[in-house]
Every structure is written in C-alpha cells, then in structure tokens.
Amino acid sequence: MVKVAICGYGTVGSGVADVIFENSDSIARNAAEEISVKYILDKRDFHGDHFENLIVHDFSIIENDPEVSVVVETIGGVGIAYEFTKRALLAGKSVVTSNKELVASRGHELIAIAKQRNLNYLFEASVGGGIPIIRPITQCLAANKLDAVYGILNGTTNYILTEMIQNGATFEEALHQAQENGYAEADPTADIEGHDAARKICILADLCFGRHVNPDDIKTQGITGVTLADVEYAKRLNCKIKLLGRAVRTGAETATAYVAPHLVSTSSLLSNVDGVMNGIVVHGNALGNAMFYGAGAGKLPTASAVVADVIDAVKHTKARKYLDWEDAPSGYFTDSSYLPSRWYCRVETSLQQIGWAFGKVNFVTYPGASGSEYAFATDEYDEATMLKLTGGMTVRSMFRIID
Amino acid sequence: MVKVAICGYGTVGSGVADVIFENSDSIARNAAEEISVKYILDKRDFHGDHFENLIVHDFSIIENDPEVSVVVETIGGVGIAYEFTKRALLAGKSVVTSNKELVASRGHELIAIAKQRNLNYLFEASVGGGIPIIRPITQCLAANKLDAVYGILNGTTNYILTEMIQNGATFEEALHQAQENGYAEADPTADIEGHDAARKICILADLCFGRHVNPDDIKTQGITGVTLADVEYAKRLNCKIKLLGRAVRTGAETATAYVAPHLVSTSSLLSNVDGVMNGIVVHGNALGNAMFYGAGAGKLPTASAVVADVIDAVKHTKARKYLDWEDAPSGYFTDSSYLPSRWYCRVETSLQQIGWAFGKVNFVTYPGASGSEYAFATDEYDEATMLKLTGGMTVRSMFRIID
Numbered sequence A, B: 001m002v003k004v005a006i007c008g009y010g011t012v013g014s015g016v017a018d019v020i021f022e023n024s025d026s027i028a029r030n031a032a033e034e035i036s037v038k039y040i041l042d043k044r045d046f047h048g049d050h051f052e053n054l055i056v057h058d059f060s061i062i063e064n065d066p067e068v069s070v071v072v073e074t075i076g077g078v079g080i081a082y083e084f085t086k087r088a089l090l091a092g093k094s095v096v097t098s099n100k101e102l103v104a105s106r107g108h109e110l111i112a113i114a115k116q117r118n119l120n121y122l123f124e125a126s127v128g129g130g131i132p133i134i135r136p137i138t139q140c141l142a143a144n145k146l147d148a149v150y151g152i153l154n155g156t157t158n159y160i161l162t163e164m165i166q167n168g169a170t171f172e173e174a175l176h177q178a179q180e181n182g183y184a185e186a187d188p189t190a191d192i193e194g195h196d197a198a199r200k201i202c203i204l205a206d207l208c209f210g211r212h213v214n215p216d217d218i219k220t221q222g223i224t225g226v227t228l229a230d231v232e233y234a235k236r237l238n239c240k241i242k243l244l245g246r247a248v249r250t251g252a253e254t255a256t257a258y259v260a261p262h263l264v265s266t267s268s269l270l271s272n273v274d275g276v277m278n279g280i281v282v283h284g285n286a287l288g289n290a291m292f293y294g295a296g297a298g299k300l301p302t303a304s305a306v307v308a309d310v311i312d313a314v315k316h317t318k319a320r321k322y323l324d325w326e327d328a329p330s331g332y333f334t335d336s337s338y339l340p341s342r343w344y345c346r347v348e349t350s351l352q353q354i355g356w357a358f359g360k361v362n363f364v365t366y367p368g369a370s371g372s373e374y375a376f377a378t379d380e381y382d383e384a385t386m387l388k389l390t391g392g393m394t395v396r397s398m399f400r401i402i403d
Helices: A011-022 A024-031 A059-063 A079-090 A100-116 A134-140 A155-167 A171-180 A195-209 A228-236 A299-315 A351-358 A383-389 B011-022 B024-031 B059-063 B079-090 B100-116 B134-140 B155-167 B171-180 B195-209 B228-236 B299-315 B351-358 B383-389
Strands: A002-007 A035-041 A068-073 A094-097 A146-152 A239-251 A254-265 A277-284 A288-295 A341-348 A362-364 A374-381 A394-402 B002-007 B035-041 B068-073 B094-097 B146-152 B239-251 B254-265 B277-284 B288-295 B341-348 B362-364 B374-381 B394-402
Touching: A002 A011, A002 A059, A011 A024, A011 A035, A011 A299, A024 A035, A024 A299, A035 A059, A035 A299, A059 A079, A068 A079, A068 A299, A079 A094, A079 A100, A094 A100, A094 A299, A100 A195, A134 A195, A134 B134, A134 B299, A146 A195, A155 A171, A155 A228, A155 A239, A155 A277, A195 A239, A195 A254, A228 A239, A228 A341, A228 A394, A239 A394, A299 B134, A351 A374, A374 A383, B002 B011, B002 B059, B011 B024, B011 B035, B011 B299, B024 B035, B024 B299, B035 B059, B035 B299, B059 B079, B068 B079, B068 B299, B079 B094, B079 B100, B094 B100, B094 B299, B100 B195, B134 B195, B146 B195, B155 B171, B155 B228, B155 B239, B155 B277, B195 B239, B195 B254, B228 B239, B228 B341, B228 B394, B239 B394, B351 B374, B374 B383
Parallel strands: A002 A035, A002 A068, A068 A094, A254 A394, B002 B035, B002 B068, B068 B094, B254 B394
Antiparallel strands: A146 A239, A146 A277, A239 A254, A277 A288, A288 B288, A341 A374, A341 A394, A362 A374, B146 B239, B146 B277, B239 B254, B277 B288, B341 B374, B341 B394, B362 B374
C-alpha cells in the first residue's frame, strides 16, 4: 500500500482524490500496488467533504511522515508550491504536479534535486491537461531528432476563438460566455494574454530540444487583438485563427519559441481542434508529424494525468524516470522575429503603398468589410522585415500563416 | 555500449538500422548509454549495403552471443518470428517488435515468458506505426477506466477511401494508385479485407481492457464493398466513409470488437484523418476522448517506434516494463452484432417496405443516384435487428454511423 499526500485541495487536487478513490481497482492493477491518499493539505477546512478527515494544515506532518512516498502538488504558482516541492524532495518523497508555472520556471532546478536523490519529479498534467504528451515526447519519440513542436495549448482562448469563428460572437461576448461556462477565470489575463500558453510551450521546448527556455524570454501575444474582421478574412484565406505556442529548432545549437495568434490552414488537422480542446503537433526527423488531441484542462482529465504520474512514480521507486534538460548555453535561444513565414495583414493604407512594399500580394475581402482597410496574405518574410515593410501603414492585425 | 541484433532486414528492419545510426547522439542521450547494431539476420546477402558486414544467416549466433541484450524482430508473420522471439527470450534477451500479427495472436504467451525471466517484450510499432499509442494507453492513461478505443488503423485503406472521397476514383482505380505509390502491396488482401486493422484493434483491446481478444474471433469487414455511390450518399449525411477498428466495453465483464467501414461525422476530428495517416481515439472515464494522429506505416516512422522501444528496454534492463493482459474468461468476448448504432443503408426495395420496416427514416439522394435504389440513415438498432428489418430488401450497403 502506497500512501500519497495531496497539497492543494482545489479543482485539480480534489479531482486527484476522486480519481484515486473511484478508479482504485484499475490503478492498483496498473501500479501493481494499492494507492491511497493519507493527507490532504489545504489552508481551508472542508466540513462535510468526503475526505474531510484527511485534511491537514501543516506541511511538516507530510514532510515528517515516512509512510508518505509520493506528494502531489496541486497548489499552483511558484511561491509556496516551490517551497513544499523542494522540502518534499529533500525529505525523500517523489513529487507529481500539474503546476506549469513552477515547472516552466524552476523545473530544471527541482529535477536536479530529484535526480540527485534518485527520486521522481513528474509533470505530465502541466501541459495538455489529460492529453498524454510529456511521456510520448520523452519516451515514444526518443529515437527521433525532434525539430518542432507547436499547438493549441490553452482551452480558454480556443473556446473564445471558436465562438467567434462559428457563432460570430465578438471577443468580449465570447469571453463573457467562457466565464459563464466556467472555462475562463474572473481574471482571465493569464489565458487571453498568452502567458499560460507561453509556460506550456517552454516546457515542451525544454523536453523536445533538451535545453531550458525561460517563459519570460519568449514573445507572447494573446488574442485580445483578434477581431471578427480577422475571422472573416481568415475564412477567405481558407484558414481559422488559432492561438499557437510554437517552438522550432533554428540551427544545430539554436532554437526559438513564441506564442501568437496564427492563421491555420483548414486543410490541417490542427485547425479542426475546436472549443476547449487542445491539440499538440510534434515533428521528428524519422516520424514526421504526430498530433495529440484531447481535453487540455478540466478537473478529471487533468487529475487523471496527475494520477498516471503517481502510478509511474510508484512503479519507479528504485529506477528514476529519465526526464531532464540542460541549461541553455549563451546564444541558444534566438529571437522569434527572425523566423520566416507567410503573413496575414490587415492595414489602413493605400493600394500603391502595399504594392511598393510587397509587390504582388493575395488580397482578400468579404461582404461588410471596412472600406478603409486592406487585408492580404504575403510571401515568406521574417517579422523584422515585415515591420519594416509595413512601416508607413496603420497595421490593424498581422498574424503568421501556418499550413 | 548496448549491442542490438536485428532479425529481418526488410523495410522496417533496415529503417531500424538507419535510425540507430543516424540519430545515435540523441539516442545515447535518451538511453543514457550508447546503442549499436551488432548483427543483422536475414536469409539474403546484401552486397554493397552500408551494413553488409553485420549480416548473419544463423540465428544461433545471436542467441549464443551474451553481448547482445536486445533483439529486434522485424521479420513479420507468426512462423519463424515466433520461434526466434521465444528463443531470444529464453536466452535472456529482451525483444522489441513491429509484428502485429504475432503480438495479436501470441503476444500474451510471449509476454508471460518475458515476465517470468524479468525481460521486456515491447511492441509500440505494432499499432499505429510511429504514433505513440501503446505506451500512452498503458502508462499515461493508467488512472482511467478505459471503455472504448477505435480508429483508422490501416493507412492503405484510408488512402484508397480518401482518393474515392476527394477525387472520385473508383475503388479499383484507387487501389491501383495505392499500389503504384507503394502504399499497397501486390497482394493487398490483408489491408483491404480488414485483417491488418483486426490485428491492431485486438492489440488495443487487449491493452485497454486487460483481456485477450483473438483476431480470429472478431467480425472483420473490409472496404471492397464500398462504392462511389456510398461516398456520395455519405457526403449528404455530412459524413466520410472510413474503415474503423473498434473495441467497446459492453458490461462490467464483457467487451466486443470488430472492423468495418463506418460513416464518420465530418464534425469529428477523426473524419479529417486522410490519406495514409492513422488516427486512434481512446475514451477514458476521467479523460473523455483523446486522439493520437500520425503516420501509421512507413519505414522511418515505424522504425522510430521500434528504436524507442529499444531505448526503453535498455533503460529497464533491471526493472521490467509492465505491459500485460490476462486470458479472457468464457463469455467475456461478445458478438458485435448486439452493439447498437445508427445505420446507413443503401437498398433496392419499395418505399412502402422501408416504411413498414423502419417507420420514418432520413432519406438522402444526390444528382446521378441510381433510380432503383434508396439510401437512408436509421435510428439506433443492433445489427441483428437491422438484418431482420432489411430481410425482404436487396441490401447494397449497410454501414454504422459514428459521431
């Protein structure tokens, strides 16, 4: 019998308790051992809760109980979550988490501590919620040289964009609806400004390319600037607007990453990932493209990923799972501005000026389009060049196009 | 340095040698040990081949070399592949394979031998080529009760159907084209009659539900009966015709599986899996639906999955990977005829007879449809009932509809 402590009894933490309780049979079969929750740490009491008797308020109870071999951290953020994770590892306990902020910013340091003590620090749930992605990348695709990873990493923004595309809702209406349906938080900043996606693409880049990328270093553009006009123009270019996190190897020893809205070709599978779902594409030199799709958030999907990691930690108490990346040498991380691609532009200017700047472009319009603006798709340019070429124009929107 | 022997130097086997050679750096990093090929077993000589000096013709050389710790079996079929796998395991070597026929029919027995000797028998490449699917099911989704798995498991038939749907090719034309492009073999029976998909869905059912399902027991219908008329009618029902393997839990201790053409709703992601690509949907009680997409066949994608297993075998020389299922108790496997679903029917009969049999149905037609037949979508019935209801009609096509 393996004893687990859950730190943080919020949405994911309570889901973890539920999944361990509900699926105890199949979990025991898969782990070859029974797993049960011994403590749930939270500041609050939960009178009348099914697991009320497991609630503790003092982390040192968990820290000092040798019977607890795995600690689940579902607190979120970096502060106390970081402290408890470190203390748990130093006390000889493996740690499993869904905390993308902590993994993206301090994961490398925590893995190093875990490694040193032959413990596991696992975080499948930190990217793509319930979608298996961390383990497929590190294990199943281990024979590939991975050169790109990108995808729809945030369900809230994908829900908002899908409402705009399918039902003609404005950004504000769609955001309001997302909040009413519980898909967006009261303060939606981390989602709509792309910070959540930025943390996730950094974790994916860390694992795919083996070097640390700091979320603070990458260009992050959210979806607040996306309008219904952009949605309509995109349709005419046979595209859908999606917020993508993207990381690309740019050379033998260089890589880049960023988050931004993209026009995604409707001929690609990724463009059909709608609503709150996530989809992640990985490109390997032997495999080509593979895509992983599923619920990127939500109590039970995310909890199921956490519990899968608990099972894995239990099965690997003696053989540490290999999951690691190195510090990036200076010059490794390059500015995404220099990554070329085709672009969609919506500008206010004259036809002549567009002609002077770009030569021939692919203009699009739609019934009801504003007469004072032009929208078009360009050939391949890097962002720095695009900024130069559109220098004299009033740029309303400028998004990369991806096939 | 870990020494590997490859048995069978065909498409996949030579791909394995290439991937180990080409990606040696990233493989060594992931396995935390260098891996190299010591022998390649084949009946033939390969004069002038890059790996010519590794060719041997006698399996006992491999069997008796204690330096070889992992044997890759890419021979295919059950006969000699079964014999060599067994002998390798008995000689204390882990075995990795892409051989779905062997895994589907004798996998359980070979796993038992591996287990007894604390060795690994791994077969990620047996389903979905390079797509990570076996490991995600057994590890990442281990906290879920899995209740259904289905998908496009055969690239050849998906290519043929895609050609029919997108370019109006007849089945014969599309098959011929598939053969010219190297996507179909000279004898395409195993693909177009659904036998290949049947083996794969059995392996998936084995792993998802934990009990052995014999490919010989499941109803297997290929795509030779699919016509351009069916393709056109399906379009009017907002569906695409896809050959699916499908396994479903039908009760606490029962399950069923089958292979058949389906009308797949175009609103589903699976319907957008086109050409030679595969897509596999897994449904878990906590996760909901997840989908895995990628190249389901091909030299390098498949080889990359084999080599990922080699890496895993190397990393788990002392701790066996848990990958297993039990013999099915009598009554476990149920006839798929009793699985209800909506149906698409194309029949020759009178309108009255359809009315008598089904009451109200959803008729469809298209310009150029044959005047002597009717096509329609029904409510939910099991197959046995459908056969009764259409008893007096000349049934041209009858396929399940799936959302």
